[in-house]
Every structure is written in C-alpha cells, then in structure tokens.
Amino acid sequence: MAxxxxxxSRIASVKSTQKITSAMKMVAAAKLKRAQEQAEASRPYAARMARMLGSLASGSRGGQxxxxLxxxxxxxxxxxxxxxxxxGLCGAFNANIAREARRDIERLKAEGKTVKVLCIGRKGRDALRRxxxxxxxxxxxxxxxxxxxFEKSDEIAQRLLAMYDEGEFDVCTLYYAQFxxxxxxxxxxxxxxxxxxxxAEATGDEAQAVENKGMVYDYEPDEETILAELLPRNLAVQVFNALLENxxxxxxxxxxxxDNATRNAGEMNKKLTLLYNRTRQAAITKELIEIVSAKEAM
Amino acid sequence: MAEQKVEFELVSPEKLLLSQAVDMVVVPGGDGDFGVLPRHAPMISTVRPGVISVYEERRAVSQRLFVSGGFAEVTPERCTVLAVEAEPLEEIDRAATEQALKNAREDVADAKSEHDKAVAAKRVNVLEAKLDALSRAN
Known part of the structure; x- marks a missing residue:
C-alpha cells in the first residue's frame, strides 16, 4: 500500500491538474462564444455565394x-x-480530421494517384507525418x-490558385470540422x-433552391467574366469558412x-482522499494496538 | 396590388451587414450603376467599388454604403450583394483613407513582382473610389 x-503528494498533484483543466475550460468557453458568433455570422455569405455559383454553374453547363469549374x-x-x-488538448478534434484525411490518402495511394497534402495547422501535420x-x-x-x-484565407486561396495554374494538381479537397x-x-x-x-440542403433553404431552378439570369457583364471573378473568390470564402468552423x-x-478532465480529476481526488483517510486510520489503529499489546505484555 | 418591396441583403465575409425590405436600391454594377425595384428581372452582376444607395419611403435615400467590389444577385423579390468590404459612408474616416491611398500608391511604385503591383493598383482604385464617394456625398 502506498x-x-x-x-x-498524489492528491496535491491531482488537485493542481484540476485547477488547470478547469481554467482551460473557462477560457475555451469564453473563446467559443466569440468563435461561434463569428462562424455563424459568416455562414450567410458562404451560403449565398454557393447559391450564386450553383445557378451560374448549372447555367453554363455544357460549355467550356x-x-x-x-x-x-x-x-x-x-x-x-x-x-x-x-x-492539442481538445479531445479527438484533431485526430478525427486527421483520420479522415489519412484514410483518403491511403485510398488514393492505393488507386495509384499522386497525393499531395497541404496542412493548415500544426496538429494535422503532426498526425499525418507519421x-x-x-x-x-x-x-x-x-x-x-x-x-x-479573410486576408489570410485569401492568401491561402491565392496560393492554391497559383499551384493550380502551374498544373500542380487536378483535384483539390478541403478537410475541416463543421461546428x-x-x-x-x-x-x-x-x-x-x-x-x-x-x-441545396446544405445552403439551408430548399424552397429557395427550387425557386431558383426555373430562373434564367441575365449576366452583367457576361457569364465568363463573372465566373472568372467569382470562382477564385469562392475559394477564399470556402477556406475562410473552414477556418472559422474549425x-x-x-x-x-x-x-x-x-470539462471531462475536470470531472475526472474530481473523482480521482475523491477516491484518493478516501484511500488516504483509510490508510491514516489504519496506521493509527495499528499504533494503538501496538501500544495496548505492549502494555499488556508488561 | 399591395405595395411591393425588395428584400435587400448586404453581406460581407465576416457578417450579414444589412437585411431589410426597401423600396429601391442602386448598386454600382461592373457595367454602370443599376437600380433595383420590385419585380426586377433576375440578374447576376459584378460590383465595382462605389456607393450603394438604399431608398426607403419613396425617393428618400435612407442609407449610403461604400462597397469595395463584389457581386450582386437580383431576383424579382430579392437583391443580394456579396461585398468584399462594406461600410456606411458616414463612418468613413477621410484622413485615414487619404493616408491609406498614399501608402497604396507607394506600394504600386515599390512593387517588386507583377502580382504585388496588381494587388496594390487594385487597392489604389478602391481607395480612389472611396474618396470620390466621400467628396460627392458632402
């Protein structure tokens, strides 16, 4: 027995760990509120962008x-x-994204395709590096x-575009976690x-999508010009959206x-305290018995 | 027929800036300004740097907002502007804008690559339009 x-000292260390985790939880909760507001505020833009592109894309299908596109x-x-x-220290968040990416890397490799990976964020790299x-x-x-x-996302998008123009990839897929x-x-x-x-469902309003289907848009100045501007912009918006959601x-x-860690630390603390008190009592009892039996022997 | 309104929405990547029913909006399109009234023909247009005027209560301009470019989608009921940047005209700081324009012009002169130059030149364009909008409003 310990x-x-x-x-x-075990109890002391568990207690201080609990303090740290509960502080981290509080900080995360405060940051979450802001991040969530930001993510939700950016959704309308992304949704409308997608709607616009959707209607443009369906309109210009068949053409070059x-x-x-x-x-x-x-x-x-x-x-x-x-x-x-x-x-790190955010549960399985990073691991989940990395696992999905890894599975696809392996699948694509098995199909004999060339795979390139661009990591945004340290933890993804750490997981995939192995x-x-x-x-x-x-x-x-x-x-x-x-x-x-948005500027940062735009930079990333520009980089992707430059790579695409150089012919460095054919298909680009983005992995992130939707909040x-x-x-x-x-x-x-x-x-x-x-x-x-x-x-259509992804943009949130199905009725809208149905309504838009039958509509023929006028384009000003013309379809190609708009698409040429809209597509790179969409890239930046999607990256931005992914960053916010992430x-x-x-x-x-x-x-x-x-929160879980704090709770677990509390539980552990309880168990250890119980054990500590028992051990203490046992020690006292033992000492008493020793004293009493010593007395009797005299 | 009941009076119709246009559902006008102005969104930037960061947030939904404006969403309200209005009588008319004038949008600086890539090929010239256009006004949107209810039952406008469906259209998608680019937006150049300029001022969006929102008309409420018949012919009275209720709001002016500067946009630095983007796209507009018009349907008979709605007008959605996806802006790059947007801010109400009265909130623009003239001195700061002039300073930014000066910096941008220097950037054009100092630009090392074609790409940097194009970016800076675009910035100059936007800022010039912003100043122009300001002086016209006053």
Whole structure:
C-alpha cells in the first residue's frame, strides 16, 4: 500500500491538474462564444455565394467554362488541404480530421494517384507525418491567430490558385470540422477544385433552391467574366469558412474535453482522499494496538 | 396590388451587414450603376467599388454604403450583394483613407513582382473610389 506521504503528494498533484483543466475550460468557453458568433455570422455569405455559383454553374453547363469549374480533365494528382487546430488538448478534434484525411490518402495511394497534402495547422501535420511524411508539401501554422481573418484565407486561396495554374494538381479537397455544437463537430470533406455545387440542403433553404431552378439570369457583364471573378473568390470564402468552423469547433471540443478532465480529476481526488483517510486510520489503529499489546505484555 | 418591396441583403465575409425590405436600391454594377425595384428581372452582376444607395419611403435615400467590389444577385423579390468590404459612408474616416491611398500608391511604385503591383493598383482604385464617394456625398 502506498505510504501516506505518497498519497498526499498524489492528491496535491491531482488537485493542481484540476485547477488547470478547469481554467482551460473557462477560457475555451469564453473563446467559443466569440468563435461561434463569428462562424455563424459568416455562414450567410458562404451560403449565398454557393447559391450564386450553383445557378451560374448549372447555367453554363455544357460549355467550356473556366478551368476552375470544369477541371483539368484529369484526376491524377490530388491535393488534400487538411485544416486542423494548432494546439492539442481538445479531445479527438484533431485526430478525427486527421483520420479522415489519412484514410483518403491511403485510398488514393492505393488507386495509384499522386497525393499531395497541404496542412493548415500544426496538429494535422503532426498526425499525418507519421506514415505520410513524404506527401506533405507544406504546413501553414498559426493561421487562425489571433482569429481567422479573410486576408489570410485569401492568401491561402491565392496560393492554391497559383499551384493550380502551374498544373500542380487536378483535384483539390478541403478537410475541416463543421461546428455543430460544443460536443459535436462533423468532419467535412469539401471539394474545392473543380467546383462542385453543394446540395441545396446544405445552403439551408430548399424552397429557395427550387425557386431558383426555373430562373434564367441575365449576366452583367457576361457569364465568363463573372465566373472568372467569382470562382477564385469562392475559394477564399470556402477556406475562410473552414477556418472559422474549425476555430469554433476547436474551442468547443476543448471545452468539452476539459470539462471531462475536470470531472475526472474530481473523482480521482475523491477516491484518493478516501484511500488516504483509510490508510491514516489504519496506521493509527495499528499504533494503538501496538501500544495496548505492549502494555499488556508488561 | 399591395405595395411591393425588395428584400435587400448586404453581406460581407465576416457578417450579414444589412437585411431589410426597401423600396429601391442602386448598386454600382461592373457595367454602370443599376437600380433595383420590385419585380426586377433576375440578374447576376459584378460590383465595382462605389456607393450603394438604399431608398426607403419613396425617393428618400435612407442609407449610403461604400462597397469595395463584389457581386450582386437580383431576383424579382430579392437583391443580394456579396461585398468584399462594406461600410456606411458616414463612418468613413477621410484622413485615414487619404493616408491609406498614399501608402497604396507607394506600394504600386515599390512593387517588386507583377502580382504585388496588381494587388496594390487594385487597392489604389478602391481607395480612389472611396474618396470620390466621400467628396460627392458632402
């Protein structure tokens, strides 16, 4: 059995861990509120952008269209943009995204495709480096610091566009976790290039989608010009959206994880204290018996 | 027929800036300004840097907002503007804008690559339009 001194120091360490986790939980909760507001505020833009692109894309189908819309005609080189958090201690948040990406890397490799990975966030890189270090072309760190900004997302989008123009990939997919609530983030796989119209349901209003189907738009100045501007912009918006969702998701996941940790520490503390008191009592009883029996022997 | 309104929405990547029913909006389109009244023909247009005027209560301009470009989607009931940046005209700081314009012009001169130059030149364009809008409003 552990000695009293050992138990005392265990209890002290569990208590201080509990203090740290509960502080982290509080911080995450405060950050979550902001991040969530930001993520929700950006949703209308992304949704309307998608709607607009959807109607444009369906209108110009059959025609040649820009390369971003129609693709390169090949599917040989896949670029996976894996957006995760920079920091850990947020439950399975990073692991879930990384697992999804890894599964796809393995699948694509098995199909004989060339895979390239661009990591946004340190934790994704750390997870994928084991086993797939050869395919990671770069890692962007601290993108969402102090908070996700549209400029940063635009930079990432510009970089993707430059790579696409150079013919460095054929298909680009973005991995991130969509924020549902503090306890649920859904790993989402979104194809960025070539543009894939999201289902009507994803934009939130089905009635709208139906209404839009029958509508024929006038384009000013013309379809190609608009598409040429809209498509790169959409890329930046999607990246921005992913960063925001991730940011909110990360804080949510951290809050939940730290809440659990705090609770577990409390439980452990209770158990250890009980054990400590028992041991103490046992020691006292033992001493008493020793004294009494010593007396009797005299 | 009951009086119809246009559901006008102005969104930037950060947030939904404005969402209200209005009588008319004038949007600076890529090929010239256009006004949107109820039952406008469906249209998608680019937006150049300029001022969006919102008309409520018949012919009275209730709000002016500067947008630095983006896209507009018009349907018979709605008008949605996806702006890059947008701010109400009265909130623009003239001195700060002039300073920013000066910096942007210097950036054009100092630009090392074609890409940097194009970015800076675009910035100059936007800021010039902003100043222009300001001086016209006053």
């Amino acid at each position: 000695s009293l001194k050992e138990l005392r 269209g820009p390369k971003l 129609s693709g390169t005609g090949k599917q040989d080189v896949h670029l996976l943009v894996v957006a995760t958090a920079d920091r 086993g797939h270090a050869d395919v990671i072309i770069d890692t962007l760190e601290d993108v969402s610091k102090p908070r996700p900004s 549902k609530s503090a306890i649920s983030q859904i790993v989402t796989r979104q194809q960025l290039v070539p543009f894939a119209a999201p289902e 940011n909110a998701g990360e804080q949510g996941a951290r809050m939940t994880a730290m």
